[in-house]
Amino acid sequence: VTGALITAIYQFRFFDIPVNGWTIVPLFIAMEFCYYWFHHASHRMRWFWSAHVVHHSSETMNMTTAMRQSLLYSLTGWWLFFMPMVLLGVHPAVVFSLYAFNLCYQYFVHTEAVGKLHPWVEFWFNTPSAHRVHHGRNPEYIDRNYG
Numbered sequence: 846v847t848g849a850l851i852t853a854i855y856q857f858r859f860f861d862i863p864v865n866g867w868t869i870v871p872l873f874i875a876m877e878f879c880y881y882w883f884h885h886a887s888h889r890m891r892w893f894w895s896a897h898v899v900h901h902s903s904e905t906m907n908m909t910t911a912m913r914q915s916l917l918y919s920l921t922g923w924w925l926f927f928m929p930m931v932l933l934g935v936h937p938a939v940v941f942s943l944y945a946f947n948l949c950y951q952y953f954v955h956t957e958a959v960g961k962l963h964p965w966v967e968f969w970f971n972t973p974s975a976h977r978v979h980h981g982r983n984p985e986y987i988d989r990n991y992g
Contacts, residue, residue: 847924851937860934875930876943883926884991896921906977911948911955955980 862868887897896917903910930940953959954976961967961974979990 847919851924851928851931854928855931855937858932858934862934864936864939872930872935872939873943873946875935876927876940876947879927879930880944880947881991883923886926887923888988888991893921893923896923901980903980906955906957906973906980908952908955910980911951 862872864872883893884897887893896915899915899917900910900913903913927940927944931937954971954973956973957977959973962972966972967975975990978986981987
């Protein structure tokens, strides 16, 4: 059903955006923007939190925390956050391939084995130390740092 809806949305696209050396980085940044808002909603809206809470239930940060995902995601409509890219004209296979690449990176940020990186890297990228703060239980860090 979801695939049919995404295909239907793609039929109403505004443009045909190709994937090449000039577009792949901006497309990945656009996908990251969509992912940010999906993750933000997953913390701020109870409907999406009902699925995301499983991911935050781990008491330790390790690679298995990245794999701790809810079966409810398919029911909550997480894919809607990526539909702006599809409407703009990015083929759904490209959007979700970029999303899969992002999820591979998530294994890296869900670890305690990597300490703080260079300050420049910590400023521009989601790093394991920054993401540990996101998963923290300190009141001042709850629902912060969605990168």
